[in-house]
């Protein structure tokens with residue numbers, strides 16, 4: 001189920017603006033890879049290019065290759081809608097569908113698949129996904145209540161349950177804890193730790209401690225200057241990045257000297 005991601009010579013544009021230049025790296029399957037770097041260096045842009053969300057922005061495009069388990073993501077034969085189904089995404093702010101119950105939120109992705117779900121299948125998906133997202137015991141007695149009635153941390157776990165309900169190959173997380181309190185953040189970090197046995201996870205975070213706590217590998221991105229594209233500066237095991245990085249710029253960033 002979990003897949004590796006090989007990125008080579010990737011340039012990412014918004015119209016004429018080159019936002020990210022020349023990224024080459026391999027994301028390992030069944031592990032957590034963190035993207036860190038100062039604001040505007042292209043972390044979210046790169047993340048969104050990994051499930052073809054980037055091109056939803058008018059004029060946005062990529063050059064280069066992204067290969068997921070041997071399959072070229074930008075091959076003209078590939079259906080971007082199918083890609084987005086297989087590569088789930090969790091955003092900064094929890095975004096449960098406001099009019100839907102907890103139960104229906106979990107099923108939202110599965111309902112888009114053409115086949116109609118039997119009630120017993122739907123029940124199984126909901127229970128399995130909520131258990132996997134460490135939310136089941138907190139909501140099992142109120143599945144019919146609105147998803148918006150949950151706390152922020154519970155809503156984010158509901159969004160993770162919704163993302164994993166369709167059994168994606170990869171889970172992309174764009175600052176999933178930035179709107180959460182420390183206890184909810186800790187719950188999501190524990191969950192990320194558990195999910196990596198089944199999923200390949202890429203997480204964008206501004207929180208160095210979080211990158212150090214949750215990831216096996218870390219990619220540090222930086223900008224050469226205002227209006228210049230973001231570039232990958234260093235990609236290494238997280239332990240190395242935070243103890244003995246190869247690049248002076250990585251050292252300066254993680255020790256808080258800029259960014």
Ligand SMILES: Nc1ncnc2c1ncn2[C@@H]1O[C@H](COP(=O)(O)OP(=O)(O)OP(=O)(O)O)[C@@H](O)[C@H]1O
Nearest residue numbers: 014017019037038039040041042043044045046057
């Ligand atoms: N929809 C867009 N249209 C045009 N330019 C954009 C768009 N989104 C982002 N950019 C530009 O692309 C560059 C990279 O932005 P991106 O949001 O990927 O950076 P980031 O590292 O994730 O930043 P942050 O840490 O602040 O979220 C920036 O110069 C940004 O202004």
